Each structure stands twice: as structure tokens, then as C-alpha cells.
Amino acid sequence: MKKICSLITILIAITAWFPAGAQTLSNEDLKAQLIKDWERAKKYTDAYLDAMPADRYAKKVVDSIRTFSEQMLHLASGNIGLVANGTGAQRIFAGFNMEKSAGAQSKDSVTHYVNASYDYAINSIRNMDAAQLGEHVKRGNLDETKLSWIQKAFEHQTHHRGQCTIYIRLQGVKPPNEMLF
Numbered sequence: 695m696k697k698i699c700s701l702i703t704i705l706i707a708i709t710a711w712f713p714a715g716a717q718t719l720s721n722e723d724l725k726a727q728l729i730k731d732w733e734r735a736k737k738y739t740d741a742y743l744d745a746m747p748a749d750r751y752a753k754k755v756v757d758s759i760r761t762f763s764e765q766m767l768h769l770a771s772g773n774i775g776l777v778a779n780g781t782g783a784q785r786i787f788a789g790f791n792m793e794k795s796a797g798a799q800s801k802d803s804v805t806h807y808v809n810a811s812y813d814y815a816i817n818s819i820r821n822m823d824a825a826q827l828g829e830h831v832k833r834g835n836l837d838e839t840k841l842s843w844i845q846k847a848f849e850h851q852t853h854h855r856g857q858c859t860i861y862i863r864l865q866g867v868k869p870p871n872e873m874l875f
Contacts, residue, residue, distance in 0.1 A: 721824035728819050728844060734873060735848065736812035739769070739855050741870035742862065743808060748801040750865050760793075762861045763804050767793040769854040770811035773847055779831050780843030783818035786810065819844065 719727075743766065751763040760768060771793060778785045792798045792807050827841040838846070862869040 721827050724827060724841070725819060725822070725824040728848075729816055731848065732812065732816045732819065734875070735851060735855075736809065736816070738870065738873040739766075739808060739812065739851065740805075741873070742766075742855055742858050743801070743805045745862050745867055745869055746801070746858075747865060747867065750861075751801050751804060752799050753865075755861065755864050761799070762858060763799040764793050765854055765858055765861065766804050766808050767795075767798060769851050770808045772850040772854070773811035773815050776843055776847030776850060777815040777818050779833055779838075780840045780847065781818040781822040782826075782831075782840075783814070783821065786814050815847065 746762050752761050754761050771791075774785050774787065777783070787807070787810075797803065798807060822840075827839065827844075829840050830837055831840055831843060859869045
């Protein structure tokens, strides 16, 4: 009897953590949040592009790492490829290795390709059927939900934008402040 009373007490305590009538997040709500976060990430990344002096985009701070241009173009390629996996949208710039293209390395070109990749991500998510977020997409040995592919794209761009903080600081420039909301 003592064990049953203890179990009942635990169950009552657990249910107290969850408010009555708690709402679940719908796929449409989730899609709207994804769009909002990608729009914010675009503004944040654009601030990084603006902060780096144009004459420093192609500078290598260490031989073994990407230039700022290459880093940002890699971010853009990831946005396109991973979001395409998550939304099923037709890839833009298919077959074009922007990161290695000599003609894509200037500040204007990098800004164009990076912003186009964010527009692509935002519009692809906006145009997808939210009910498909739980569907699985297999690429190579990876089998992930569409939502997971979109989240990996977001994680990827965040990682590479964060790496660019050091590039900007090495030029004696203060990077943009964090933009969480």
C-alpha cells in the first residue's frame, strides 16, 4: 500500500508539471517558426557580409583554411543542398561549385549567392506542405526526416557563420552582435 501511495504521489507531481490544456505545436506552426528563424538567420549573416571589408574577402589567414569568401559560399551551398533534401525543391545553381569559382569570390558576388541561398531556403520551406515534415528522405547512408534535413541546414549555416567571427576579428573589425530573436 505504501508503494501504491508513493506511486500516486509521483504521478500527481508529474502531472503538475504539465498545465491543463497544454497545446501541441502543429506542423503549420513548426513551419512558420522555421521560416521566422531562417529570415532572422539571413539578416544575421548579411550583417556578417557587411562587416567584412571588401578587400579582405579573399584573404587567407592560414593556408589550410578557407578564405572568408569560400567559407560564406560553402555556407550558401549547404543551405541549398540540405534544404533541397528537406523540402524537395529544385536546387538553384545546380552543378556550380561557387566555393571554388574564381568569379564568385568578390564581396558583391558572395553577398549575391549567400542571400540567394537564404531566399531559396525560406521560399522552399514556405512552399512545402507542412504535413510532409515527418517524411523520410534517404541520401547515401543517411535516412532522415524532412524536418531533420532542414534543421541540419540551419545548424550548418550557424556553424560556418560562427567560424567567420574569427575572420572578421582578425581584420580588426567587431563582428555583429548575436541575433537570437
